[in-house]
Amino acid sequence: MDSTIVLFLVQDAVINGAIYALVAIALVLVFAVTRVILVPQGEFVAFAGLTVAALEAGRVPPTLWLLVALGFLAAISSIVWHWREMNGTRFLKVIASTIMVPLILIAVTKFIAPLKLGLAANTILTLLLVVPMGPLIYRIAFEPLAEASVLVLLIASFGVYLSLVGLGLAFFGPEGVRTAALSDASFTAGALIITGQSVAVIVVTLVLLAGLALFFGLTLTGKALRACASNRLGARLVGIPTSVAGQVAFGMAALIGAVSGILITPITAIYYDSGFLIGLKGFVAAIVGGLASYTITALAALGVGLVESFSSFWWSTYKEVLVFTIILPVLVWRSLRSSHLEDEE
Amino acid sequence: MNPAVRKWLPPFFALAALVAPFTGLLPPYWITLFNYIGLSSLVALGLVLLTGVGGMTSFGQAAFVGFGAYTSAVLTLDYGVSPWLTLPVSLLVTALGALLIGALTVRLSGHYLPLGTIAWGIALFYVFGNSSTLGAHDGLSGVPPLRIGTHALIDPREYFVVVWIAVVMMIIATRNLLDSRIGRAIRALRRGAVAAESFGVNAPRAKLIVFVYSAVLAGLAGWLYAHFQRSVSPGAFGVNTGIEYLIMAVIGGAGRIYGAILGAAAVTILKDQLQNILPWIIGSTGNYETIVFGAILVLVLETAPQGLWPLIAGPASPPRLPRAADSALPQRPKPAPGTALLQVSAARKTFGGLIAVNDVSFEVAAGEILGLIGPNGAGKSTTFDLLTCVQPLTGGTIVFCDHLLAGDNPQDVARRGISRTFQHVHLAPDMSVIENVALGAHLRGSAGTLRAFAHLERGEDAALLANAKRQLERVGLGEQALMLAGSLSLGQLRLVEIARALCLDPLLLLLDEPAAGLRVGEKKELARLLRELRAEGMSVLLVEHDMDFVMSLADRLVVLDFGQKIAQGEPRAVRNDPRVLEAYLGGVA
Structure with missing residues (x-):
């Protein structure tokens, strides 16, 4: 193994690590605000990748129908669970946010998709199609369960994951996709070839992380989300609607997932079920960060990327095993350090 | 439900389960399905204990099923050992494996534990799939069936009896365990170890006991699986299956014993029927059953977040109060006053x-x-x-x-005779008052886990509960003994904590703000009680x-x-x- 290979593997690790970091931070965000461990976080990544691919080919992405289906389910769910306080205005609001938005998107997409407007338009359209799924999923599955235990929320999360993977297969089919690189530029640094794609991944990740930091530090919504995260009851008492907070958190998770999907699809082929492993590795990083610290989480994601990339070089059959066994000592260490904390449900 | 009906219901169902396959009412297809439900029930039962009662979420139970199955398959195929003889070996191997993994894993706190179980779940799955002694990805086939004399138990109807006898026995053992000194300690641990430890419970050890026991249940299911399926391959022992077992336990009602069977039945039948019905409705084959299964899972949890069993059977019934006196418990000699x-x-x-x-x-x-x-x-x-x-x-x-x-x-x-109450009440709200109090007498009993399984410690346990009853009466809460601790007022909970502290038979009682939240009359009663204790020589x-x-x-x-x-x-x-x-x-x- 020479230095070129090492550098190549490190570059690979940094790119994958960046994606895991994004997924992990979305998981931390959703967990902090809603106590849900979002198993289907990886599905946003996969769905976004599949959507970009369809748009690139000038086809209407099946994501559209998935969104409409979720919209109708969310409408039913909202009406059933809020039956007692339902009135004309509320009803119209529900219909507008769950059914009208997807229908408008249908019109827009049907018009735009065949035009092949290029990268920027595809990216924006993909975000428009994938991001609303987050709040819709929250309204369907998790809003009625807001008071349930973490364990019940986790199992519900698995339920959502199973449904989404099934829907993914039904709508997208089993074929994998790969999209054109975000940038064709490449330059050399010593022996190492750095592609524009890698630079794009890292720059976008850093910009997104900085944006999140600004959002949580400076905006009122960001501060309200942090308040929900540290004390839900207290946040409600000072007038922060926890349901809206949950929807915002899920929307942001979908946004982060969609961006990761757009970034990674030019690098690896994405299938309808590729989300699980990406999500799981992000989960590893999130747990190492204690589902709380964004900085440690990002570093841990980089660590996962490094372990994965070097173990795939030396011992590729056991790549996945290594990633998951190497975390055991980390977990023991982390949990010994926090051993005096009481576990609470 | 009428108490008499409630009492006779379990034996009735147990008997019905044994007779049902031979009546001809059940088609063979359903008998086989029920065999699988029985096997899953065993694993889910372990998870009810581990996750529902002990508060430890595990995704890795399927790997322990693998331990039991592979042990028996290798011993019978490669060494020609009789399947009955491999049962204890399978259970022992599973227990040892669980002891090793548990010693490392149960120390993990909070969210680290579930991730830890995913980690070793995946690692063990790859070990099963890559080890040539275990047949690698193809697994091992031709595992011999169980035999009685020369008669092989191959007919699913006969195996049905074997499986469900195992299930019934394990339900009895689990019930006995939960309704014992060790069981109460385990149940008290879920909401934090501080209180249990200050009454002498060794929390890591108690957690390890639950972990190993739930693994042994999974190992037993694995042994039964190997000789029913007659082949063993790694696919059945992956993390996906582990997740499914967890779904069963939660859907049934984590923490409720019969919930394990209900959950196993619900999940197994639902998955099976979706595979049969959906292609018929939709007309094409696809992955539709996972979509519907996931949706139903979410819907069930939304309508019954506590699981299905509490919906059917209502809240858990309180323990029966023994009539025995607590004279059997030895008293600590008190030092001379002053x-x-x-x-x-x-x-x-x-x-x-x-x-x-x-x-x-x-x-x-x-x-x-x-x-x-x-x-x-x-x-x-x-x-x-x-x-x-x-x-x-x-x-x-x-x-x-x-x-x-x-x-x-x-x-x-x-152990040296200091007991305490807490400024912020540390009681298990989902346990009855008397069981909370009996935790105080933990160190005055000696019966271990194995005796608890068979309820061989009834005399001792009755004495512990009788002592708890007496201390409750002393603080004026004898009437509330069978209520859930969570339904009492704050002042009453403080008195419950004092009763629990008295159960230790302490030399020194540490009371942290015992009168906060008490009414004037209750304060006078408490003062009278403390003077009485002082007169008895307690500090x-x-x-x-x-x-x-x-x-x-x-x-x-x-x-x-x-x-x-x-x-x-x-x-x-x-x-x-x-x-x-x-x-x-x-x-x-």
Whole structure:
């Protein structure tokens, strides 16, 4: 193994690590605000990748129908669970946010998709199609369960994951996709070839992380989300609607997932079920960060990327095993350090 | 439900389950399905204990099923051992594996534990799939069936009986365990270990017991699986299957024994029927069953977040109260009144730069009530934590009954006869009052896990519960014994904590604000009880903010302020001490 290979593997690790970091931070965000461990976080990544691919080919992405289906389910769910306080205005609001938005998107997409407007338009359209799924999923599955235990929320999360993977297969089919690189530029640094794609991944990740930091530090919504995260009851008492907070958190998770999907699809082929492993590795990083610290989480994601990339070089059959066994000592260490904390449900 | 019906329901169903396959009413297809339900029930039962009762979420149970299945398959195929003989070996191998993994994993706290179980779940799956002795990805086939004499149990109807006998036996064992001294300790642990440990429960050990027991149940399911399926391959032991077992336990009602069977049945039948019905409705084959399965899972949880079993059967029934007397329990010999019981010398506790307790010294004599008072933040509760070794001392010494409390843990302190109540009540709200109280008598019983399985410790357990009942009556809550602790008022909960502390038969009772939340009448009753205890030779260290209560009760007072002792002596003298007046009123009036 020479230095070129090492550098190549490190570059690979940094790119994958960046994606895991994004997924992990979305998981931390959703967990902090809603106590849900979002198993289907990886599905946003996969769905976004599949959507970009369809748009690139000038086809209407099946994501559209998935969104409409979720919209109708969310409408039913909202009406059933809020039956007692339902009135004309509320009803119209529900219909507008769950059914009208997807229908408008249908019109827009049907018009735009065949035009092949290029990268920027595809990216924006993909975000428009994938991001609303987050709040819709929250309204369907998790809003009625807001008071349930973490364990019940986790199992519900698995339920959502199973449904989404099934829907993914039904709508997208089993074929994998790969999209054109975000940038064709490449330059050399010593022996190492750095592609524009890698630079794009890292720059976008850093910009997104900085944006999140600004959002949580400076905006009122960001501060309200942090308040929900540290004390839900207290946040409600000072007038922060926890349901809206949950929807915002899920929307942001979908946004982060969609961006990761757009970034990674030019690098690896994405299938309808590729989300699980990406999500799981992000989960590893999130747990190492204690589902709380964004900085440690990002570093841990980089660590996962490094372990994965070097173990795939030396011992590729056991790549996945290594990633998951190497975390055991980390977990023991982390949990010994926090051993005096009481576990609470 | 009528209690008589409730009592006869389980044996009725047990009998019906044994007879049903031979009546011809059940088609063979359903019998096979029920066999799989039985196997899953065993694993889910373990998870009910581990996750629902013990609060430890595991995704890795499928790997333990693999331990049991592979052990038996290898021994019967490669070494020609009889399948019946491999049963104990399978269970032992599973138990040893669980002991090794558990020793590492159950120490993980909070969210680290589920991730840890995913980690070793995936690792073991790859070991199964890559080890050539285990047949790698193809697995092992041609596993011999179970035999009685020369008759092979191949017919699913016969195997049905084997499987469900195992299920019924394990349900009885699990029920017995939960309704025992060890079981109560395990149940109390879920909401935090502090209270259980201060009554002598070894929390890591109790958690390990649950972990190994749930693994052994999975191992048993694996052994049964190997000889029913007659082949073993790694696909059945992956993390996906592990997740499915967890879904069964939660859907059925995590924490409820029969919920395990209901959950296993619901998930198995639902998945099977979706595969049959959906292609017929939709007309094409696809992955539609996962979509519908996931959706139904979410819907069920939304309508029944506690699981299905509580929806059908209502809340768990309280334990039956024994009629036995508690005379069987040995009593601690009390030291002569007036002799020094506890000596605290220059005790010091710092948290970083903060000195919470600053070189405090005092003594408690046998048969004395010592009041420990001071404004908020004076270091009273920290002093309690030092006395009970919940926190280690930074400096100084504490001597109890001529024994230096250094390097002891809360369990050792409880064993020596110090028991306590908590400023913030530490009771399990989902357990009955009497079971909460009986936890205090944990150290006065000796029966272990194995005797609890067979309920061979009924005499001892009855004595423990009778003692708990008597202490509850002493604090005036005899009527509330069978209610859930969560349904009592705060004042009553404080009294429950005192009853629990008394169950330890302590020499020294540490009470942290026992009168807070009590009504005037209850306070008078509490004062009477404490005087009675003093007359019996017990010492009490009392932290309390209600001055009338402390002043009328305490023989002596120690006053703390900002971690320092500022006064001590008779209540009357302390009341007029200028430093005390300054600490409480901000200056001499």
